[in-house]
Amino acid sequence: MIRFENVTKKYAGTKRPALEGIDLEVARGEFVFLVGASGSGKSSCLRLVLKEERPSVGSIFVLGNDLGTISNRKIPYFRRNLGVVFQDFRLLPNKTVYQNVAFSLQVIGKSRGFVQEAVPDVLAMVGLDNKADRLPHELSGGEQQRVAIARAVVNKPQVLLADEPTGNLDPATSAGIMQLLDRINAQGTTVLMATHEAGIVDKMQRRVIELVDGRIVRDERGGGYGNTGVVPELRPAVVKGEQADVARKELAAAAAAAELETQAIQLQAVQANQDAANTAQVAPLSERREAQNDTGAAASATGNQTGIVNLPRRDETPDEVNAHLSLVDRLGLRSGDDEQAGDDEQNVGPVK
């Protein structure tokens, strides 16, 4: 599901690589802690999975995509399979709880009907159904993080990336957030969580990958935060074998799914347009302006999420599809990625 092959990441202008020679594999359904001191490379690792950064050396595969070769126009669709949660919540301050969650669906063109069903469901799941109309500043830190988690999982991403999600919370509140993440994982979402909080990791007894200065020094199933220092602790061979087997099956499944996925993306692009038209009709202009002003937070809030495939409506034209996609562009939700500038301007119809 996620695989790093000999990945090194060196940021421009720095002496030492942030990550060096990373090999790791996360199977579907796993809950994995990425632990290590501040500066050990945890966030870099998560940003690489999202393709917010690219490795200096090595290859990264996520959900059957080789991130080294994935095309720019596919990246936004790819990211819809990844939910993301941050230490500082990153909610849109002028939107209610409901709107914060709904917004992430609206900008990817989900229908009003879908939004009206999915948002209350996910708010109930995180225990905030009675606070749908509150603004973020009217909530406690733990509640704000629940909103952020609701937003991250509302469209049922396959992977949830959490970067120090309990970093701003007291221990009791953190425990509640961990229960929630555990529940999300139990429902089938793969969770990769960066943290430096030993207590949490010890309690959860899940797989722990420990980084020291950008290198993996431990990869242990059911581990605690531990005191292993720098001695690598390898997994037993049998587990490795099983894991490899799982990985092979996943690869095969991914290959088989690739064609389906391609078709699904085409269908989704078509459907997105119709839904965007609906959204545009219902959202007051002022709100759309506000959306445009919600800059970085909005981009991270929504650009990385969701991706359930729905059947297409039948009545869209390619022009309408492009109209929707340019709306997303204006909201800053398209990948601002490397590669050729202008790629995003090209026809974004059916994706090959």
Ligand code: ADP
């Ligand atoms: P962690 O999340 O474990 O604290 P990071 O991945 O944020 O670690 O950082 C790992 C190393 O990379 C640190 O030395 C940090 O200073 C450096 N680093 C992270 N992001 C950048 C960046 N954008 N530019 C330059 N150096 C960076």
Ligand code: MG
């Ligand atoms: Mg970090």
